Amino acid sequence: MSGKPIGVFDSGIGGLTVAKEIMELLPGESIVYLGDTARVPYGSKSPETITRYAFEGLNFLLSKDVKLVVIACNTVSATCLKELQENSNVPVIGVIDPGAKAAVRATREKKVGVIGTERTVKSGAYESAIKNMDGNIKILSKACPLFVPLVEEGWLDREATYLTIAEYLMPLKREGIDTLVLGCTHYPLLKPAISRVLGEGIKLVDCAKETAVVVKNTLEDSGLISRRIPAEGIIHKYYVTDNTEKFREIGEMFLKRKIEHIEKVRL
Amino acid sequence: MSGKPIGVFDSGIGGLTVAKEIMELLPGESIVYLGDTARVPYGSKSPETITRYAFEGLNFLLSKDVKLVVIACNTVSATCLKELQENSNVPVIGVIDPGAKAAVRATREKKVGVIGTERTVKSGAYESAIKNMDGNIKILSKACPLFVPLVEEGWLDREATYLTIAEYLMPLKREGIDTLVLGCTHYPLLKPAISRVLGEGIKLVDCAKETAVVVKNTLEDSGLISRRIPAEGIIHKYYVTDNTEKFREIGEMFLKRKIEHIEKVRL
Structure with missing residues (x-):
């Protein structure tokens, strides 16, 4: 076996x-x-x-x-x-529970961002999983449907990519998240670009x-x-x-x- | 009937x-x-x-x-x-033949750009159709896989969209095309943005x-x-x-x- x-x-x-x-x-x-x-x-x-x-x-x-x-x-x-x-x-x-657990461990301010496809975000699956572990954590979600095509096009380090990331994620940063769950298997390839846009202060959780x-x-x-x-x-x-x-x-x-x-x- | x-x-x-x-x-x-x-x-x-x-x-x-x-x-x-x-x-x-015919009618410099999905561009279908009508036309093709997700996201007028368009299409402009076939059904929604990036001199062919x-x-x-x-x-x-x-x-x-x-x- x-x-x-x-x-x-x-x-x-x-x-x-x-x-x-x-x-x-x-x-x-x-x-x-x-x-x-x-x-x-x-x-x-x-x-x-x-x-x-x-x-x-x-x-x-x-x-x-x-x-x-x-x-x-x-x-x-x-x-x-x-x-x-x-x-x-x-x-x-x-992949949801493992990612949620890591986010709960990582956040200090108890403000977590979750990004993924439209369906993943709509499902609220990360929210439920995180809330079940710690009801005091505030969660901000955002669907980022352009990230998968950007990765598949190989545009990991382009101006258009940085602008797209900023457009999706700067509102979450302004809300004060200190942890961001990369809730889609393609997103780890954008880690360096996301870090560059958001800065070092936000921890990225790689569900893989x-x-x-x-x-x-x-x-x-x-x-x-x-x-x-x-x-x-x-x-x-x-x-x-x-x-x-x-x-x-x-x-x-x-x-x-x-x-x-x-x-x-x-x- | x-x-x-x-x-x-x-x-x-x-x-x-x-x-x-x-x-x-x-x-x-x-x-x-x-x-x-x-x-x-x-x-x-x-x-x-x-x-x-x-x-x-x-x-x-x-x-x-x-x-x-x-x-x-x-x-x-x-x-x-x-x-x-x-x-x-x-x-x-x-939709290929109608678009190809319109491009042949439109071009003066006999330099036509064709954009579409990866598969459409790889197939060479527009090239063959245009060449069959006028063997003297030079054709430059470019797959633009990010355009469909941009349209479906509703990003018709954003900085990231203009940058993406420039990245894909400025090389065609520099090569001197005077006509561009929008070889994908989503692309007509990007017409204003593409015109803004390429300028008025390039005629856009809408296959629809x-x-x-x-x-x-x-x-x-x-x-x-x-x-x-x-x-x-x-x-x-x-x-x-x-x-x-x-x-x-x-x-x-x-x-x-x-x-x-x-x-x-x-x-």
């Missing part, structure tokens, strides 16, 4: 930031990644459509005999995590890193952690619903390593 | 710019609009996936007994128009307007044009694959009229 892979589901390519953190924290684990690139992005779609797509993704990963599933997509985690958990025979971990820690703890607690690296080495597999070339190209920028085993599938 | 509606297919909401021009030019015609909002955008997807989705859309419209189909989406028109035409028993009109003229001519040539307005008035119907509320909200901004009959369907 402990030799089985970890499944990671995302609407597209962004979940690779989560996969990367898991690979670094748990070098003995192999990953089966599924990116629904034919239907990406999910962030502006309705809860019903997102839920239908998410179940197709979960079932695909379960068919690959994974020991645990990570819902790397904030939008899916915010929309239907509980339903996915209730319909899975292996643990299902989302926090989620990897929860994955490690869950595997250890349930005795599912891999104790030895197989003789043939660790093999990560990537499945996508649209063509593999573009995923490979942008994906290697996210992952900072080669993507070797990749296959196009239909959900 | 002439009393049947015109079908308009788009990957999402942008095709409403084409629907709007048809409504204005042909006030006696009713429209059945299909927007595949659950899977939008198509522009960064592979030709195989786009073709599969386009056939599902075409077949849906044919099931609604339309007399003509307009492929309002540049990406689909650039990818598989011919295959759609060969598999339809009614005329199928794309040009396509409406081709629709009119085709209906007249084949005797399919509607000669009288029914007693109950003209009723336009809208079908979308994701939730109807968001489509209605943004759609009325595109259309500048009310969206009354709207229904969610599954392709």
Whole structure:
């Protein structure tokens, strides 16, 4: 059982930031990644459509005999995590709770900003999670739908990017937040740009890193952690619903390593 | 036969710019609009996936007994128009040829710029169409993937928008284009901003307007044009694959009229 892979589901390519953190924290684990690139992005779609797509993704990963599933997509985690958990025979971990916990630990002024896709922000999932841990924290949310296309265009260090960041985030800074949750898997790539605009005083919470820690703890607690690296080495597999070339190209920028085993599938 | 509606297919909401021009030019015609909002955008997807989705859309419209189909989406028109035409028993009109013709008429220096999604630009469809009409025209293409999210965010008049436009288009201006084809249905909403950045000297070709003229001519040539307005008035119907509320909200901004009959369907 402990030799089985970890499944990671995302609407597209962004979940690779989560996969990367898991690979670094748990070098003995192999990953089966599924990116629904034919239907990406999910962030502006309705809860019903997102839920239908998410179940197709979960079932695909379960068919690959994974020991645990990570819902790397904030939008899916915010929309239907509980339903996915209730319909899975292996643990299902989302990215909201780990990010919320880190924010609660980080804030001193008890003023936290949360940014994400339209759907993630509308769901109020981070707010509920944070409020459940500390009812005194004030939360300011903002949907930033232009950040994902900016990252995918590779505009990580351009004037237009800095202006867009300022337009979205300066109002939150003026309100006095001291912590900002990057509630979308693409956003860690904008960390340097966001830091430059907001200055050093605001702590950025990267949900990918926090989620990897929860994955490690869950595997250890349930005795599912891999104790030895197989003789043939660790093999990560990537499945996508649209063509593999573009995923490979942008994906290697996210992952900072080669993507070797990749296959196009239909959900 | 002439009393049947015109079908308009788009990957999402942008095709409403084409629907709007048809409504204005042909006030006696009713429209059945299909927007595949659950899977939008198509522009960064592979030709195989786009073709599969386009056939599902075409077949849906044919099931609604339309007399003509307009492929309002540049990406689909650039990818598989011919295959759609060969598999339809009614005329199928794309947006590329009308736009290309207008560009050929407009250019004096014989230097034309073409902008669109990644897929439209990669397909070379505008280049081939323009070159077929006038082999002496030089064409400069540029994919502008940030324009669609800027329009959908409603950022039609912001500093970040002007900077993004300059970043994409000033190199084309420096190369001496005198005509620019707006090869994506969302782009007409950025016309004032693009004009401001490029100045008055460059003519912008709006494919939506040009396509409406081709629709009119085709209906007249084949005797399919509607000669009288029914007693109950003209009723336009809208079908979308994701939730109807968001489509209605943004759609009325595109259309500048009310969206009354709207229904969610599954392709």
